[in-house]
Amino acid sequence: MRTVPSRPAGAGPRPPLLVVEDDPRLGPVTVEMLAGQYDVLLVADAAGALAITEQQDFAAVALDRLLPDGDGLDVVRRIRSRGSSVPIILLTALGSLEDRVGGLDAGADDYLTKPFAATELLARLRAITRTHSVTEDVLMIGDWEFRPETRIINSPYRGRIVLSRTEAQLLHLLARHDSETLSRERILREVFPPGDVPGTVDTYVHYVRRKTDRDIVTTVRGLGYRLGTP
Incomplete structure (x- = not known):
């Protein structure tokens, strides 16, 4: 574990950033x-990343996917399971579509493939920290508080739950149209990438219900889905 030298006097504070990378160069x-x-x-390993994120708050985390003691996706999931919404960008040589989707669904905010330019990494960090620095809207779903920007939903029974990006987008769409029933085709068009099939919508509705409450999304037979009342 190491830090860079402090900024010169008068330059103002810099936001704290955690970099998790095991390559010594x-x-x-x-x-x-x-x-x-x-x-x-x-820090150079998953254990160090998990320990330090319990002890200290960061403006963002830049996380290598392949670590000597585990997969970076497990680190993301562990951080999110604590209720943390810290912005996380995965830095990795694994650049397939499946890898990128897996990273985002695990709870990462962005995914940058190695090698990358410093300017692009800085731009990506600015983007994800900007999203998390704005004043959040809080949407009430029954007695549940949903914060779409940070993908956190607060259960009156179980506390904070962190949704994946896709789960949060789906629930946010239903919450914005809480008086309507939305077809699978519309949800597919507005939430999912081109090429996905309507069954993907059913799968993610299941994911949202499993993480939160089965009544948070209502199935309207033959028509689609609408926001429920958990």
Whole structure:
């Protein structure tokens, strides 16, 4: 674990950023890329990342996918399971569509394939931290508080639950049209990438219900889905 030198006096505080990278050459290079904008802490394994994120708050986490003691996706899931909405960007050589979708569905906010330019990484970090810095809308679904920007839903019984990006987009769409029944085709068009099939909608409705409450989404037979009352 290491930090870069502090910023010169008078330059103002930099937001804290966690970089999780085990490559002994790439880790310091990544820190150097980001040190002008962030106060960077570098750790080299999943255990270190999980420990430090329990002890300290960060503006964002830049996380390698392949770590010596585990998969970065498991780190993302563990962080989200605690109720943390810290912005996370995965940095990895695994760049297939399946890998990217898996990373986002695990709870990451963005996915950047190696090798990458410093300017692109900084731009991606600005984008995901900007999203998390705005004042959040809170939507009430029965007695549940849903915060679409950070994908957090607060259960009156179980506390904070973090949804994946796709789960949150689906629930947000239904919440914005709470007096309507939306067809699978419309949900597919507005939430999912081109090429997905209507059955994908059913799968993600199941995911949302499993994480929250079965009555949070109502099935309207032959027509589609609408927001329910858990």
